[in-house]
Amino acid sequence: MTTTRRAVLGLLILSLGLVAEAAVERATRTERPPLKQSLQTIPMTLGNWVGKDEPVDEKIAVESQATEYLNRVYTLKGRPGVQVWLWMNYSDRGLNLRHSPEVCLPSGGWEKVEALTKVVEIERSGGPPQMVSLLGYGKSELVQKIGFWYYIFGEGRVERFVRGLPISSRSSHGRTTRGSGLTVEVFYPSETGLGDAELRDFIAELLDVIDPVLPEDRASYHIP
């Protein structure tokens, strides 16, 4: 075969690849389900916790790539110093999923404290238990803990199966999500005196109230 023909063949195959890529993208397009209600409908009072909205830095809001977000401080009734910061953000294209504590906090100078990192199961009265990653990050004398989990909406069985395999990438790399997504982060600096029991209580209360907000077709993940 002449060189020119080989060049034409190579270009043809790769051009075909680009067309096939567009076709497969179109054929396998998944719905990106919206939230059933706005995140703002999440109540200010969660059991013994009372919340207050906090403004979000404009730059952070833009970089989060979220369609909608919620940033609140919840204080435990009767214990004013015991507070948690709730940061939830939803993206209709799942773009927010590339932001995870493991990616974003080190870039802000926070170092992961492996000894504070574990996965816990939060028992709930009204539904299945939720796996949550508890992470610890330190900067100078400060240590903050984070409860983290996230949802992907609209992906099919194949994606869910593959996502559980060791060969799949995690959400934080942001190129494998074909649905929409919601991340939930609960921050609590260690000096607030909050223990694991209070945190579990807060997460359990939160899980009950976010259920009506989330689309039915969802999968839950916790590994950042």
Place this chain on the structure above:
Amino acid sequence: MATSTISARDDASAPAPRELPPLLAQIRDGWRESDGRTALLGAAACLALLALLFRSTLVHFVQVWSTDQNYSHGFLVPFISLYFANMAAQYGPIRQVPAVGLGVVLLMMALLGRLATIVVPVGIASDLSFIAGLAGIVALFAGRDALSRYGFALAFLVFMVPLPIHLYTTIANPLQLMVSKAASVILNGTGLPVLCEGNHLTLPGGVRMFVAEACSGMRQLTGFLALTTAVAFLTPRPRWYRLVLIGSAIPVALTANVARVVLTGWIMAYDPKLAMGTFHTIEGLLLMGFGLALLRIECAILNMIVEEDRPTSTSPNPAPAAG
């Protein structure tokens, strides 16, 4: 007269024209022929289309290399591959053996890998497919012999591919435990009593030490694997020698890490502050040096067993004088 004298003197003192690196020289020589020019232009156009097709993969590579310390060596890998390709090119022009079928198969495999990644979230399929695509272009335009000669340079690119994080942690976690246990045995044996609970070591006085994921050896392992493979390629020794060298990346990385944890244990027992921040980083660099020294010792021992291969001009693999 004067002008011609000056001119002659200039000619004599003028530096000899600089030789191009063999790879560039081959490209230049190819460009001078009409057929070669067509092949080069065709290959360049195909490379551009391949890059377009794998744009998300390339962006992913750069993102991981610049944010994940386990793969910060990724930026170097393409350059090292080019270096190997340049070494391979010094063996002169390659006989053109058409490999259209092989090229098409490799390109189709690359396409399938890319398309599969759209359907299922397995990024590594696309990452490896990109390398297959590169090999396909080489086979299509330069032929089977070229693929054979430049195969190592292409295969070396695999070290720039980030492992899926799940797989990474699946390997790293047991290594982390193994390093903790081995270090505690050595610390106890060398007179520093420690209590080992998983990855936690408790030193005398209640000083707690944690063997982090970064100390599991995986970070060093990925780097050492690339390094030993490069050294094995450059070493003019038999195949078994090279395989032993590559295989030794695992024990060398683990030994270096155990040594690091043991050293950190002793330092923490003396003064915990000395095992933090910059000191800890310096310690890490020292132990990387220790790992390299272990490799050097291994090479010295193996060199006593085996003689250097005599390079031949027809050898497909370059065999420099480096020992």
